[in-house]
Amino acid sequence: MAGIGFVLRELDRRDTITGSISSAGHGMIVAAGPWLFTVVSLALIHRGTSTALTSDESYGFRSLVMYAFAISLLATAPFVNVAIRLASDDIYRQTFTSVRARFLAALFVGSLASAAAALAIHILIFGLKGNDLVLAVCSTAIVALIWPTLAFCGAVRDYKGITTGFSVGMLVSILGTIWIARQGFGAAAMIGMFLLGLAIVFFALASRILLAFPDQVGGLATNLLELVTGLRQHWMLAAGSLFAIAAIWADKWIMWVGPDQVVLSNGLFSAPAYDGAMFLAYLVMIPALGLFVTAIETTFFEDSRRLFDAIQGQAPLGRIERYARDLEKQTYRMVYRVLMTLAAFCAVSILLSPVLVPIVGLQYHQLGIFRLGILAVFFQFMFVAATSIVLFLDRQARFLTLQLIFFATQVGFTLMTIILGQEYFGYGHLLACAFSAFLAMAVLDRTLGNVVFLSFATAFRRPNGATIPATARKKVANNPIRLEEEVVPVLPVLQSGPLLRP
Structure with a gap:
């Protein structure tokens, strides 16, 4: 979102430890709030209900939540990112009357698409019916409300409100679900309580958006038509967003139908040994994401805005090129600093992994996958950082190409490890992340090196894109x-x- 980082900027500029920690903490919630909510909640619920639920009941509950997040994120990503792009243009032009309408359109389309996708997947692939089908579809539709809400909350710039909303909702989900399980009310009641916590998060965040942008232009049909027009105009962004999410989940999907497949009592597929190790390994990335969001919304935003303001202000070419060199240098410095911090986190986590395994609820036969997942975290963050900056500079075609390559390598290398045998599980994901990361950094280097040319080349296009x-x-x-x-x-x-x- 254009210009949303003022609050993070003020926190980051405080010459205190608490200011830096606060900015990074709020950045973590903005970048990975739902992910952090899910992993932490499920881990604590699992530990809190270990004596009240059987292993099959626990896996069944977690699988419904996991599928709801995966399907909703995949179904909403194209619509949410295009709506965010349109809203960003509105904010940049200081025409705020359409932001609320774009948010409501993204909510409606995202939730509808998620419910339809969940219905089709759970009937055609898993053959769910009755209460299990209703729970799966409803939970997916409710989770789908979180993605556009969190994305648009960036425009409100109320990072403390975002963090508080997630904290309260997560607390309700964890404590309420554990209490429901211990009372023996069943899986449906547990899912309902978990979704209640998510609903609290949704209403807490959505209310801030609706209060911040009270004006609305046109009816729902008009807003949906504008979203469809935006999808046509930014189809590469929509396709890239779809493949970005598909690539993140591709190795898990393949493992769910691989030799470690477990068919749960509700009919869903899972690979608990692989999933548990990978999901917990990726918690190492969250501090780096917080630092990255803070850096993007402070230093990088200011440097890039200075460059584009110079172009729009018809500054001398020498000054524009100097600003471009400064942007390139500061961007690499930012990425290097966050990568070194993440490398330290990864090294410590790998060294302490034998101690961490029982603490986080894993078993020792998952230690190898856990370590490979931590290594993959480093490269996947490099890929995410590079592609995010490329997309920030509006190189949508390059963003789409990189996501397609990441998806193809995830599928190819994961299938190869299944053929090689169980001892190679996790290597395919690591190779895909490493290959895609270095390729993305090469694309980023080329993009930053030609940012002035690319800016003028983009300007010399007619409004219809021709x-x-x-x-x-x-x-x-x-x-x-x-x-x-x-x-x-x-x-x-x-x-x-x-x-x-x-």
Whole structure:
């Protein structure tokens, strides 16, 4: 979101330890709130209900929650990211009357798409029926409300409110679900209590958005039509978002139908040994995500905004290129600093893994996968950081290509490890993350090195996205002083003179 980092910026600039910790903590919630909510809640619920539930009942409950998050995230990602892009444009232009409408449209479409996807998957693949089917579809639709709400909450800039909402909701889910289980009310009541905590999170966050953006333009049909138009205009962003989520889950899906497959009593597939180790390993990434979000919303945002403001203000080319070099240098410094912090976390976690395994509820035969997952965390964060910056610079085609490659390598390498045997489980995911990470960094290097050229190349496109005809480009080349008469740039370049002054 354009310009949402002011609160994090103020916290980060305080010359105190608490200021830095607060900014990173709020960044963690913004970047990985639902993920943190799910993993921590399920881990604590599992430990709190170990004497009240059988192993099959515990796995059945966790599988319903896990499927709800996976399906809803996959189904909502294209709509949410496109809606966020449209809202970002609105905020950048300081036209705030459409933000609330875009949020409601994303809520409606995302929840509907998630419910439809859950219904199709659970009937066609798993053959669920009756109460299990109703629980699965309803839980997926409710979880789907969280994704657009958290995304749009960035525009409100109320990071303390976001953190408080997640904390209260998680506390209700954990304590309430454990109490329900110990009272013997069954899986349906446990799911209901868990979803109640998520509903608290949703209402706490959604109310802040609705209060911050009270104006609404047009009816639901108009807003949905604008979202459809945005999907057509930013189809590469939508497709890239879809494959980004599919790539994250691809190795888990393959393992669910692999040799370690466990068919639960409710008909869902799982691979508990692989899933538990990988999900807990990825908790190591969350502090790095918090630092990354803080850095993106402070240093990187300021440097990139200075560059684009210079372009729009028709600054001399030498100054623009100097700002571009500063942006490249500061971006690498930011990524390097966060990567070194994450590397320290990963090294300590691997060294202490024999001690951590019983503490986090794993068994020692999961130790190898747990360590491989921690190594994969380092490379996947590198991939996430690089692709996020590429997307921030509006290179949607490159973002889509990288996500397609990540998805293909995840599928290919994970299938290869299944063929090689159980002792190789986890290596496929690690190889896919490492290969995709280095490729993404190469793309990022090329993008930052050509950021000035790419900015002007994007500007010389007509509003409908079509490139300028060759004849028009020739006229511009022959008479650069009259550039504004030949083309209509998309970037809000001032039209009172030449694009660049001497």
